[in-house]
Amino acid sequence: MSAFKTASCGLDFAAVPDIQEGLHVATASKYHFVTFPITHPNFKREFIKGKAKNRPGPITRSDMILCSSDWSQYIVGKLSPYIDVDSTVPFIAKNSRETINQELSFATHLGLIAITIKLKGNLEKTMNLAQIVYNKIAAEPHFQAFIWVQVPMENPMKQVYSHREDKNVDEMEVENTWNWWNSFRIVCNYHKKLIVALVVSNDVPDKEEVLRWIGEPVKCLIIPTSVFITNKKGYPVLSKGHQDLIKAFVPLDVQYIITGSNRHQNIAYYYHYLDHLWKNWQPDGTIERFARGFEDYLQNPLQPLMDNLESSTYEIFEKDPIKYELYQRAIQSALVDRADLKKKEKDDTPIVVMVVGAGRGPLVRAALNASISTRTTIKLYAVEKNPNAIITLQALKKEMWGDQVTIVSSDMREWKAPEKCDILVSELLGSFGDNELSPECLDGAQKFLKDDGISIPQAYSSYLAPVQANKLYNEVRAAKSTNEHESNFEMPYVVQFQNKYDIDEPQILFTFVHPNKDDPIDNSRYGKNTFKASQDCILHGFSGYFDCQLYKDVMMSIEPRTHSPKMFSWFPIFFPIKTPVHLKAGDEIVSHFWRCGNTKNVWYEWSVEKPIPVAIHNPNGRSSKIGL
C-alpha cells in the first residue's frame, strides 16, 4: 500500500543554531527529514526601497553548509514566523511581502522540494498569502517546491473560548479549520502543489470531520510531542483516540512530523513508536492487494459490446474468488427449482442452460459444477461473440467438457437458438450495473428463454452517492478534452476511490429486471435523488455502484454497505461535475440522472438541481456514449 517500508517521519526544529548538527541529531534518531527555518531569525530584515535596511549583508547562512542533494532530500523549509502579508498595517504587509518573496526565492535556489506555510485563519487573513503562493506555484516555471499548508485540526480559538466562563463555546461559532484550507486552495485554483500538513489536535475531532479530511490531499500529519502520553515504562505513546485518528490517514500514505520540545528521554522514541504503529496498520486484504496502484486512478469503463476484451482482461476477472462462487450458488438454486418443476411435469429431458457472453468459460464451469453438486442433468450452450474467446472455449470443450456443452460463436442478440432454455446465465454488468448494456443484450437474448424460464441475474440496480474528491476533480480537469465541451467532465470513470469523502450514503437510482416482460421494452430511465450534507464540504461529483439479485437470495453487490466480501471484479464508477459546488451543513443535494439511448448508442446525462443548479452534462451523448 505504502510507498515506504518504514513510517516516513520528520523532525521539526523551531530554531537551528547549526544546521549540520541539527540534521545529524535527526538522522541519528532515524528521522527521514527535518523542517528548518529558511532564514536564521537573527537575519530579520526591514525593507526600504526593496532592499534590507538594517542588514545590508547576507539574509541567512550560506547554501554551502550542505551539499545540494542534502538540501533537497532532507530539508523542508519554514517561512519566518513574523511574516504577515495580510496584516492590516500597510508597513508590516509590505515588509512581509518583500521578506516572503526573498525567502521563497532563496528556497528555490537551495532546491528545497517542500516549503511549509501556516494558515492562521480564513481568507480575510490569508488572501495575500494565497496570492503570493499561487503566483509562485502557478506561474513561475522555476519554482519546483511543494507547499505544505499547515492547518490545525482544531481552531485555536476553541481552546481560548473554552477557558472563558462568560461565553458559551458553542455560541461563539468557532469556524472549522477545514474552511480555512478549503477557501485557500480554491483561490489557488486547486493547484496540485498545495498539500495539507494537518496539525494533530489534543482533542480528537468528530469522525465526520476526520472523514472529510480523508477527501483532501493530506500528505503529512504534524504531531506535537504534547499529544503523546507516557506509558508505565516511561515511553511516549498515543491514546486510543489519537491512534484511531492517525490510523485513518494511513491509506493516504501520509508522512509525519514530530514537533515541540522533547518530553521524553530520547527524541527517537516518538519515531520508534510511530513506526511501530504504522507497521501494524499496513493493510493486506484481497481487495487492497488487487487494487494496489489503482487507487484514485481514473479508467475509462470497458465497452465489451463494442470492443473484444483481451486475454489478460479475462484473466484478471476470472481470478475473482467470490463472483463465480456466487454465480454457482445462484445456478444451483435455479437448477433445483427447475428440477422440481420438471419432476412435477414428469419431464425427464435435461435442463437447458445457456451462458450468454461465455468469455473464456468461467460461467460454464460454474454451471457444470452446479449441475454436479445438485445432481441435475443439464444441456449447456455457451454463446460468445468474441472469436478469440471462442478458441479457448472450443479447446476446453475438447479437453474437458465434451458433448454436454455446445459452443456458439455469435452475438447473443443475433443468434437463432435451436431450442429455448430453462436458465439464461450472463455476466454483463458494469460498475454501474447497466452501463455495459446488460439490459439491451438480455432483451435480445431473452427470446430464447422459455416463458417461465429464469434469468441469472434476475435484477440489478445502480446506486449513487455525492462525493467530495479533490484529487479526482484535479485528475479529470487535467485530462484532455476531445471536444469543445470539456468532454473530460462529461464521461464517467471507473475508479478505486481512496482520497475521497462520502457526503451522504448511496441511494438507489435505476433498476432493471430480467426477463423483461414489458411491451414495448423501454430501457431509458430518469432518476431524481435527494441527498443531504451533514457538514460544509464540496461536491465534486457522484460515486456509482450496483447491486444485483443473481437468483432469489443470492445477491452480489459493490454497494459499500452490502459489498460482497473479498469480491474485486468491479471498482466503483465516478460521474464528475464541471463546477464544484459549495455545500453548507444541512444543504440538500438534488441530482438528476438520465439513461438515454437510440438505435446505436446508450449514454448518461446528469445534472444537479440543488443547492445550486449545474449544467446538464453530456447532452445527446456528445462526449461519452456506449456503443450497442
Next chain:
Amino acid sequence: MSAFKTASCGLDFAAVPDIQEGLHVATASKYHFVTFPITHPNFKREFIKGKAKNRPGPITRSDMILCSSDWSQYIVGKLSPYIDVDSTVPFIAKNSRETINQELSFATHLGLIAITIKLKGNLEKTMNLAQIVYNKIAAEPHFQAFIWVQVPMENPMKQVYSHREDKNVDEMEVENTWNWWNSFRIVCNYHKKLIVALVVSNDVPDKEEVLRWIGEPVKCLIIPTSVFITNKKGYPVLSKGHQDLIKAFVPLDVQYIITGSNRHQNIAYYYHYLDHLWKNWQPDGTIERFARGFEDYLQNPLQPLMDNLESSTYEIFEKDPIKYELYQRAIQSALVDRADLKKKEKDDTPIVVMVVGAGRGPLVRAALNASISTRTTIKLYAVEKNPNAIITLQALKKEMWGDQVTIVSSDMREWKAPEKCDILVSELLGSFGDNELSPECLDGAQKFLKDDGISIPQAYSSYLAPVQANKLYNEVRAAKSTNEHESNFEMPYVVQFQNKYDIDEPQILFTFVHPNKDDPIDNSRYGKNTFKASQDCILHGFSGYFDCQLYKDVMMSIEPRTHSPKMFSWFPIFFPIKTPVHLKAGDEIVSHFWRCGNTKNVWYEWSVEKPIPVAIHNPNGRSSKIGL
C-alpha cells in the same frame, strides 16, 4: 440603436383553424410575425411503442400550406399546451416526451427560426424540459431554431395568494420568476439559443427587478391585451407604469408579441400604439451615437505605450467634445495660479508647459487656447514617442503654432529636458485610470517638473462594481484561450455595457497622485472591497471605471454617478470571472484586486473571497499584462 425601423411586433394565436387566414389577418394589421401552435390541437396523440395510438395519420396540417420562406420568416412555433414532460405521472411524462420530440422535430422540418416554450416553475417542474431542449440546441446540428423561453414577470401564485384572506402574501414567499429562468438557463449551460420572452404582468415589478431583467437576454416582451387600458377616444394605451416598464427594454432591441383576445375595435390598434411609443423612445444622444454598434462588444484595452496608435484612433478620440474642453479649463486654472505666483516672485519669464504624450496635438491646442483666454505667456514643449504623430505635430507647428511650441520626438521617460516646467499635461488614462500605465509614465516625466510644479491630471482613481452580464460571460467564454488557463477569463476587456445588471454601486479601488513625492515610488496596489446584493442574482465579473481630478475642481469622470456629460472617449472596463457566483439577496461580495508589476510589465490579478471563494485570476500576469 435599433436594428428595426419600426417596432417589431408579433401577434399570438391561441388556435388557428386556418393558418393562411391567420397570417393574413396579422400582416394586414402590420404585425411582423405570428405565433402558432406547431401542431393542431385536434391532432393530440397518445404514444404507445413510440407511435401515436389514437391517430395513426398525420400529426398536423401539411407543411405545404405555406412556402418555406414564410414558415421561417413569419412563424414562431408554440408547443402543445398539454405537454408536461416533468409530470410526476409516469405515463404523462413519457407521452409528453414523445410529443415534444415529435413537435420539435416537425418545427425543424418546417425551418422555424423560433420556438416558444413556457416556464411554469423552477427546476422541480422544468428539469426534464431543460434536458430535452438542451439536447436539441446543444447537440443536434440540424436544430437551428432559437428557443424563446416565456417567463411571466410575476409569479402567477402571487395573484392566487393575494385573493386568499387567510394568508399573508408576503409570508407565502412566492418565488420570483427570475429564479425560474436563471436555473433553467444554467442547467442549459447558458446556451446562446435560449432567449427570454418576458410576459408583461398587470402589476409592474420593482425597479430593481426590472433592472435585473435588463441583464438577461430578453429579446421579446409578450404583452397581454388585458394590460392595455382604454383612453377617452376608445383606443388601447398603456399606463405610465407600463410605459416605463416597456421603455426600459428598448436598449435591448426587444420585439413584442400581442397576446389575448382583442378588446378593442381593431387588433391593429395595439400595434399602432406600441410603434408610436417605440419611435418616441429611440435614443439619439452623443454617447449613444458614438457607441452605436459597440454595445456589449468586447475590445482588448489599448496598449499605447507598447504600440503606436493609428491615425484613425487619434481621430476618434480627438472628436470628443468634452474632454479637451475640460483639459482647457484645467490648464486655464493652473495658468492663472502660476501667473499669480510669478507675479509675487516678480518673475516675468513665460510659464513653461510640457505636454507629454502630445499625440496629434489636441492638448497643445487646449494649452494654447488657455494661454490666450487667460492672457498668460507660455512656452510649450510637446513630447511624443510615436514618430508618425510627430509628423503631424511638426506640420501644425509650421503652419500655426510657430516658435512658441517646441516639438520633441522622444519617450517621456527617456527625454533629457533642457529646462524644468511649471505645468506637466498628459492624457495617459485608460478606462480603469491607471491601466495604460499613466503612473509609470508620469513617474518618469516628473523629473522635469519644478518642485512646486503642477501635474494635470493631479490624481485619478479606479472604481469597481459587481456586475451580472450573461451576454458578456458568454462572449468571454466563446473567445479562444491563448494558454491552458482560460486566458480569455484572465484579462480585462473594454466594453460599452448594455445587457447588464449592476449588482451594487461602484466603489473606489486604487488612487494615484501626481507628482508622486514618495521615495521609493511604489505603484503596486492592493484593494479589498465589500459590496452587497439587494436581490438574488449572478456575479459574472466586475465593471471598472475611473475618475480624475485634472486640476482643483476640474473633474473628469466615466464613473456612472459622476460621468462627465457627453464625453465618449472611454468605455468602461470589464474584469470577468471564470465561474459565475450565485448570489442571494443580502449576500456580501468581497473582491480582491492587485496591481502588480516588474521591470517589464504591469498586470492585474483579481479574486473573490465572499460569498464563495473564486480562484485568483491572472497570477503573475500569465494571461494578460501591459508592457512598459
